[in-house]
Amino acid sequence: MIVRRRWTAAATTVILFSAVLSHPASGAAAPADPAAPITLSTTETAVVRVQLRDQAQLDRLVATGADLANRPRARDGRIIADLVLSGAQLDELTAQGATAVQIVQRAGDGNRHYADSVRAAQARTAAGLRVPAAGQRSTAAAVDTLQVQQAYWWTTNGQTFLQAQVATTATDDPDVEITVSWRTADGVTGSFPLYRFEDSGEYQYHYNLPQPVPSRPVQLSATSSLGGVSRAITPTLWPNASPPPLPAGYQKDFIDAYLTPVDIQARIKRLARQYRDLVDVIDLPNKTQGYRRNAAGYLGDPTVAAVVVESVRFGDQNMNGVQVRTVDPGRANRPLTVGYRDRVLTVSLATDTAGKTVSTTDEVAAAINARQPDRFRATVEDGSAGLPMPVAGPTRLDDGLQGTEVPARPWTVQALRLGVHRDGSRVGVLAYSQEHAREWATPLVTLEFAERMLANARTDPATRELLEQVDIFVIPTVNPDGANYSFNDFNFQRKNLVNHCTGAARDPKNRTSWGVDINRNYTVGSYFDGYVGASANCLSGNFAGTTELSEAESGNVIALAQAHPNIKFAMNVHSYGGYFMWPPGAYRADGRVTLPRPSIDESTLFLNSARRIVGAIAQERGTVTWPSQTGPVADVLYSAAGNSADQLYYELGIFAWDFEVGNDLWNPETNQWEGVGFQPPFDEAHGESQEYAGGLVEMVRVARDYAAAEAAAG
Ligand SMILES: [Zn+2]
Secondary structure (H helix, E strand, O other): OOOOOOOOOOOOOEEEEEEOOOOOOOOOOOOOOOOOOOOOOOOOEEEEEEEEOHHHHHHHHHOOEEEEEEOOOOEEEEEEEEEEHHHHHHHHHHOOOOOEEEEEEEHHHHHHHHHHHHOOOOOHHHHOOOOOOOOOOOOOOOOOOEEEEEEEEEEEEEEEEEEEEEEOOOOOOOOOEEEEEEEOOOOOOOEEEEEEEOOOEEEEEOOOEEEEEOEEEOOOEEOOOOOOOOOOEEEEEEOOOOOOOOOOOOOOOOOOOOOOOOHHHHHHHHHHHOOOEEEEEEEEOOOOOOOOEEEEEEEEEEEEEEEEEEEEEEEEOOOOOOOEEEEEOOOOOOOOEEEEEOOEEEEOEEEEEOEEEEEEEHHHHHHHHHHHOOEEEEEEEEOOOOOEEOOOOOOOOOOOOHHHHHOOOOOOEEEEEEOOOOOOEEEEEEEOOOOOOOOOOOHHHHHHHHHHHHHHOOOHHHHHHHHHHEEEEEEOOOOHHHHHHHHHOOOOOOOOOOOOOOHHHHHHHHHOOOOOHHHHHHOOOOOHEEOOOEOOOOOOOOOOOOOOOOHHHHHHHHHHHHHHOOEEEEEEEEEEOEEEEOOOOEEOHHHEEOOOOOOOHHHHHHHHHHHHHHHHHHHHHOOOHHHHEEEHHHOEEEEOOOOHHHHHHHHHHHEEEEEEEEEEEEEEEOOOEEOOOOOOOOHHHHHHHHHHHHHHHHHHHHHHHHHHHHHOOO
């Protein structure tokens, strides 16, 4: 089976695998327990880990705008993908031969995990237990040659893992099977299969997920079904870097619960007040739309015939509650008229000589748009074109927003600036999070990081020294409007709240699909430049916007970086999956031509720094970011056209990384890696905040060391 595929330009290109081996192997993933069926009601939405029947199934999913939460992976010859799905969509997939492996997160879970986290925090405070911190063609050979490109091992929480990447010279033969054999220091041996990995139709290498081994592996070799044998090598310890030990009394754990944008605003304010000498709050230049939507409703019945009417202004601008109706004038030969008074839009339908109403849906929509263009927009509901318009209403227009404690006004996105010398004289570091609204753990990471730096500056000389040498910028929530919507209306909201759709796509049934993917709206390697991994479809999860930087949110990140040219390092914090990445983040579809590769020196800096930062993350609770998920975005995740790190790196010369916090967790009972989701139970999100904050502290040390080396070089 050859896997050669490319998603249409309007969809995400995803890295896929053809995996043809199925012999038993040490640590091969077991299927999900059949005794525990995974069910989802028709209308319920969830993040589901699904084993797909074949490539074609994934192709269809993507062509129809599937919301992929993670990179599809090979497992036992099948493709595993994390998808945001409704029960109806899951039933359809199942009927087509797919199998649900794990419900990663149900729609309601986020709200429950949020509420649980707040309640638990309050209970701890009330009990006096803790005071809120005051603070990749070639000719197939008969016999191939194998090269072990990577072989790493590590131990986490008592379990040792081995991960290998091996390339065959028979790149054109999709049926080459590669098996890795290993031996431990105490003589135990075993083997596991590797799977062929292609990206955008090009063979890359063979690999597998990390495999459990009984103890430290001292020898590894690979054999292929064509008779190829690799050299025997000694696997390397990963990441083999650890940060300085924490001094006694080092303060951390400033995160009690999930934080909404309102909570984040308050936290920023408190930090500024509490650490006046070390903090500036920067109001970023572009206010967002705010937690607002146009008021909308169906005039008529969408199951029969309807027109969608919406207010031109936002619902909170005195348009929620406005009524719309059609009336029968009760007389023959009347024209179609539209009138608005006392917050009621009345459409009087045209009648024939017998007094029967004769206006169509199209005529009604056109009349509203022609006569009330300043107040209302009307579109014929998809499926209702040309139908007789019924006498209907009144219908109350409403913005549909459920959040009652969110201010309905444009939002000022804020950045924290931390340091002793906040004057541009020191090397700058930027950490920013929640470009994607549903990634609730990410602001917890950046805020924990900020407060660690501030709180310890008073008591830990090493932290103080970092704040003497480095100028730190933190944007905890880049996309507060989307985040408010995620907390109050639709947990799986990824994009912002700006609706660029036109015509029938503005139907309120699409309300959870509007918005711009902020991390596809930047200027370098963008959709508009012909790169892969973003969409022009306003309803797609990867909608790139109307132009580069069309959105306030993306503009803010770039404005901050441009205003502070001392910024040399940046981290874009996302969830989930456990990745550590850097440019290039995108490629063109034809020939898989990536943005330029960093120089050898810069690639070395990226990788060495990555090992340090991965080591610091592991310090907290043993979480080791896999070597297969550490590297350039375009190589380890997928092509993400127009992402922020690429603009920061190529345009502004910033070493720009991305985290995907929330690494898969090893389940020793099932011998499987399990996904954690966007909004896990708070204990997991809390763990992520602690470990990745440690990673950000290490990034500050990387920046300090870089600046010192530059200064020494003169
Ligand atoms: Zn994200």
